[in-house]
Amino acid sequence: MVPMPLVLPFAELEVGQQLYWQLGNLRVHGQVFLSSWVVIGALLALVVLGSRKMERDPRGVQNLLEYLWTYIRDLAREQIGEKAYRDWLPFIGTLFLFIFVCNWGGALIPWKIIELPNGELGAPTADINTTVAMALLVSLSYFYAGLSRKGLRYFEYYVEPTPIMLPFKIIEDFTKPLSLSFRLFGNILADELVVAVLAFLVPVIVPLPAMFLGLFTSAIQALIFATLAANYIGEAVHEESH
Amino acid sequence: MTSWLLLATAAAATGAAPAAPEGGLFDLDATLPLMAVQVVLLTFILNALFFRPVGRAVEDREGYIATSKAEAKQKLAQAERLAADLSEQLREARQAAQTLILEAEQESDKLYREALAAAQAEAISVREQARRVIEAEKDQALGALRKEADTLGRLIVDRLLPA
Numbered sequence: 001m002v003p004m005p006l007v008l009p010f011a012e013l014e015v016g017q018q019l020y021w022q023l024g025n026l027r028v029h030g031q032v033f034l035s036s037w038v039v040i041g042a043l044l045a046l047v048v049l050g051s052r053k054m055e056r057d058p059r060g061v062q063n064l065l066e067y068l069w070t071y072i073r074d075l076a077r078e079q080i081g082e083k084a085y086r087d088w089l090p091f092i093g094t095l096f097l098f099i100f101v102c103n104w105g106g107a108l109i110p111w112k113i114i115e116l117p118n119g120e121l122g123a124p125t126a127d128i129n130t131t132v133a134m135a136l137l138v139s140l141s142y143f144y145a146g147l148s149r150k151g152l153r154y155f156e157y158y159v160e161p162t163p164i165m166l167p168f169k170i171i172e173d174f175t176k177p178l179s180l181s182f183r184l185f186g187n188i189l190a191d192e193l194v195v196a197v198l199a200f201l202v203p204v205i206v207p208l209p210a211m212f213l214g215l216f217t218s219a220i221q222a223l224i225f226a227t228l229a230a231n232y233i234g235e236a237v238h239e240e241s242h
Numbered sequence: 243m244t245s246w247l248l249l250a251t252a253a254a255a256t257g258a259a260p261a262a263p264e265g266g267l268f269d270l271d272a273t274l275p276l277m278a279v280q281v282v283l284l285t286f287i288l289n290a291l292f293f294r295p296v297g298r299a300v301e302d303r304e305g306y307i308a309t310s311k312a313e314a315k316q317k318l319a320q321a322e323r324l325a326a327d328l329s330e331q332l333r334e335a336r337q338a339a340q341t342l343i344l345e346a347e348q349e350s351d352k353l354y355r356e357a358l359a360a361a362q363a364e365a366i367s368v369r370e371q372a373r374r375v376i377e378a379e380k381d382q383a384l385g386a387l388r389k390e391a392d393t394l395g396r397l398i399v400d401r402l403l404p405a
Contacts, residue, residue, distance in 0.1 A: 016266045026272035036277070040284055047292040054299045056306065062299075069296040089297070090289035098284060129273035137278055189267070 015193070019119040029127060031116055036124040039105045043097060072096055072226075079230035084149065084237045088230065091141060095134060096226035099125055103188055103218030107195075107211065123218075126188040128181065135181035138229040139173070146236030154236065176232055180225060187221045 019030040050061030058066055072093040076085040080092075106123020114121055124130045146154035158169040191214035198207035 016269070018269060023272065028271060028276055029269070029273045032273055032277070033280075036280065040280070043284075044287065044291070047288065051292060051295045054295055056299070056303055058299075062296075065292065065296050066300050069293065069300055073297070090293045091285050093293055094281065094285040094288045097288070098281060124277075127273065128268055129270055130277050132270065133274045133278035134281055136274075137281060 017119040019116050029119070029129060031119045031121050032124050032127045032130060035105070035111065035121045036102065036130070038109070039098070039101050039124060042105065043101050068097070069093075075223075075227060076230050079227060080234040080237065084145065084234075085230075088141070088145065088233050091137075092226050092230045092233075095138070095229055096222055099134070099184065099225050100219060100222035102130070103222055104215065106188065106192060107214050107218055122192055123188050125184055125221075126192050128185050131181040131185040132177070134184075134225070135177035138180060138232060139177045141229075142232040142236040145233045149237045150239075157236070157238075176228075180228060184221050184225050187217055191217055 019034075021028050021030040021033075046061065047065065050065040054062060073085070073089060075096070076089045076092045079085075080088055102123050102125040106126060111121035143154075146157065150156075158166050191210075194210050195207050195214055198210050
């Protein structure tokens with residue numbers, strides 16, 4: 001991007017620049033992994049801190065963890081159904097927590113202080129690789145959920161209620177991961193860009209409303225991703241009542 | 243999956259076209275599978291560290307609360323039954339006392355009346371007897387008086403006539 005003389009160090013704008021790491025003949029985006037490790041570390045620290053000493057009368061961080069747990073359980077139970085939600089609770093919960101902490105971490109941690117040779121740190125979910133990876137995991141898991149629960153009868157779902165639905169249901173299998181990944185990626189990237197552009201133009205006060213909106217969007221996007229993932233799994237394991 | 247790989251190579255190709263040799267927003271590469279592995283690992287770690295223990299704690303507590311609530315409800319029902327029992331007993335006892343009092347009152351009333359009647363009857367009979375005694379004595383006295391008067395009269399006549 002164009003370097004400006006008066007720009008603060010945390011208000012630079014780079015789009016599509018990546019910090020490449022070479023692993024054998026594979027290339028990965030280093031900045032995504034760096035920030036995701038920070039995020040995962042924070043998440044694990046919170047979890048370990050809160051669940052170290054579980055008591056019947058919860059104290060301190062345990063309250064937060066139990067609140068999160070019941071929130072995720074209610075979400076999973078509502079979307080997947082009473083019978084199968086237990087198997088998928090950890091997956092849905094991990095998606096929700098990981099995306100949520102990624103999004104908020106991207107917005108709240110002053111990453112730009114850390115100078116990288118190329119690219120910049122930010123929310124891991126603002127990278128298409130992360131969101132596509134999670135969307136594909138969701139696809140795999142709903143196929144797995146349906147096949148393991150119903151066997152080949154899972155494919156009856158494609159011709160219900162009428163065989164006319166077959167092409168649409170097949171297309172849906174492609175649009176689901178596509179929309180999941182691009183919705184999350186687009187929202188988080190757009191939010192980061194808006195904040196970055198505003199901070200680039202007017203470094204004080206003006207970006208604040210956009211930042212608050214960004215936090216709101218971040219939370220909503222995490223919720224949407226987890227809810228949709230749970231919903232897809234629920235659709236796959238749903239037993240038609242004949 | 244293959245469509246994504248095609249898209250990835252396409253994105254990499256278009257990303258490679260500009261001045262920078264690589265980059266771009268839609269640059270899919272080995273980050274994707276590695277990130278997927280990372281998320282799966284995180285799922286297992288969080289399951290062991292978070293979802294399982296916290297779930298057990300929450301559900302244990304829910305079970306504890308449910309059983310305590312059921313127990314308390316049972317105890318409450320028992321207490322209510324006992325209270326109803328006792329109040330029933332109390333009511334019966336009150337009723338029994340009431341009837342006892344009533345009976346006693348009636349009894350004493352009857353006794354009083356009987357005693358009164360007996361006393362009155364005795365008084366009447368005593369008076370009657372006394373009256374009869376008086377009457378008899380009066381008759382006797384009158385008879386004696388008459389006899390005396392007769393003798394006196396005859397005496398007077400005897401004395402006067404011979405003389």
